[in-house]
Amino acid sequence: MSAAVLALVLALAALTAHTAVNAGRWLRRPAGGPVEVTEPVAVLLPLRDEAARLTPCLRSLLAQRGVPRLRIVALDDSSTDGTADVVRAVAGDDPRVTLLTGVTPPPGWLGKPHACHQLAGRADPAATALVFVDADVVLAPYAVAAAVTELRAAGATLLSPYPRIVVRTAADRLVQPLLQWLWLTFLPLRAMERSPRPSLAAAGGQFLVVDRAGYDRAGGHAAVADKVLEDIELARAVKRSGGRIALADGSGLAACRMYENWPQLRDGYTKSLWASFGHPAAAAVVVALLLLLYAAPPLVAVAALVAGAPVVAALATGGYLLGVAGRVLSARATGGRAWPDALVHPVSVVVLGWLTLRSYHLRKRRRLSWRGRPVS
Structure with missing residues (x-):
């Protein structure tokens, strides 16, 4: 028993060390300070x-500095809540802003990719860089x-500067920090940038920057x-x-409140977790390992x-603390909240496992949807 727990602790030590090196x-x-691009x-x-x-x-987009040749294109994708009216009210007659009316996705298209496709097609032909931003993101001035x-400095085709995730509820604090923790802990960032392997890839669509020619x-x-x-x-x-891709800590550039409440958060993760793992067997293996480790x-x-085995208890406690340390390292590296949230990291992993199970269950029953549209 003690040998198995020791092996577990050594694996956790290696993963936490990897988090530290990545971060x-x-x-x-x-750099979030004054900078200009021509x-x-x-x-x-x-x-x-x-x-x-x-x-x-x-408003944060209209207040951008250091980009004298900036154009903003917004696309109203069949909204029913007056979204287009908000764009008109905030943007006024600012000549930098163009408002488009989207069309219904054709067969074989999901809503978000189709909206982005329409936007890219209507972007200023002279634009050499495209910046995709979600409506829940607030950008710093530069x-x-x-x-x-x-x-450009990274020599990349695509850069994903991950925003600081704003957490307000207990559910937020349990689940949202796992996004950054997972890729800092398990994804070798340097290898991801250098390797041509598509499997070594990560990105966050909330704030995404691409070279126009590479995108095409x-x-x-x-x-x-799809x-x-x-x-x-x-x-x-x-x-x-x-092309090449790169991840960045964008916590000094942008903040994002992804979901307003638990039902939104639950359904948001449920719609996509099955796609993160692929085959259910792969998901089962990954979730089992995460539960075993954390x-x-x-x-x-x-x-x-309780059984009177203090050596095993000490080793297991060390393993728990290593998991907490990895969560703290991730939070500090990405502008997140470390304490006391990291102490309940095991609970976060259990919730992630449940959300993954729910995702596959609802997909099998063809009951996954988002914003009123089916996703499977």
């Missing part, structure tokens, strides 16, 4: 029923300029028309076309104490 050495950190840039904003939270996002500068070579969003995780699949398409140690520690 401290390989994670890109774009190339033309198009900011593309897909919108579907975003009236309640669009205003801060659009965010676009800094992100485009980092894209990859097939744009037409290449990911993909639920269109951001990650676009990064893979870029790699397949010979949820089992505190349970083993308690059981060992």
Whole structure:
């Protein structure tokens, strides 16, 4: 028993060390201070029923500095809540803003990729960089300029500067930090940038910067028309076309409140987790390993104490603390909240496992939908 627990602790130590190396050495950190880009840039904003939270996002876009040749294209994707009226009210007669009315996705297309496809097709032809921004993102004044500068400095085709995730509820704090923690812990960032393998890819669609020519070579969003995780699949398409991708800590550039309440968060993760893992067997293996590594140690520690096995209890407690340390490292590297949230990391992993199970269950029953549209 003690040998098995020791092996578990050593695996956790290696993973936490990998988190530390990723966060401290390989994670890109774009400068958020005054910077200017001279190339033309198009900011593309897909919108579907975003009236309640669009205003801060659009105001932050209109307040961008350091991009004298900036154009903003917003697309109202069949909204029923007056989203287009909010765009008109906030933008006024600003000549930098164009408002489009989207068309219904044709067969074989999901809503988000189709909206982005329409936006890219109507972007200023002179724009050499495209910046996709979701309506729940609020940008710092030099965010676009800094992100485009980092894209060029990295020599990348696609850059994903991950925003700071705003958490307010207990559900937020349990689930949302797992996004950054997962790729900092399990994805070798340096290898991801250097390797041409599409499987080594990550991206967040909330704030995504792409070189226009590289985007077109990859097939744009037409290449990911039916993909639920269109951001990650676009990064893979870029790699397949010979381009490079990069991740960055965008917590100093942007903030994002992804979901307002638990039902939204639950359904948002449920719609896409099945696509993260692929085959159910792969998902079962990954979830089982995560539970073994991060949820089992505190349970083993308690059981060992009750059974009078202090050495095993001490080892298991060490494993639990290593998991907590990895969560703290991830939070500090990405502008997240470390304490006391990291202490309940085992519970977070259990919730992730349940959401994954729910995702596959509802997909099998063809009951997955988002914003009123089926996704499977």
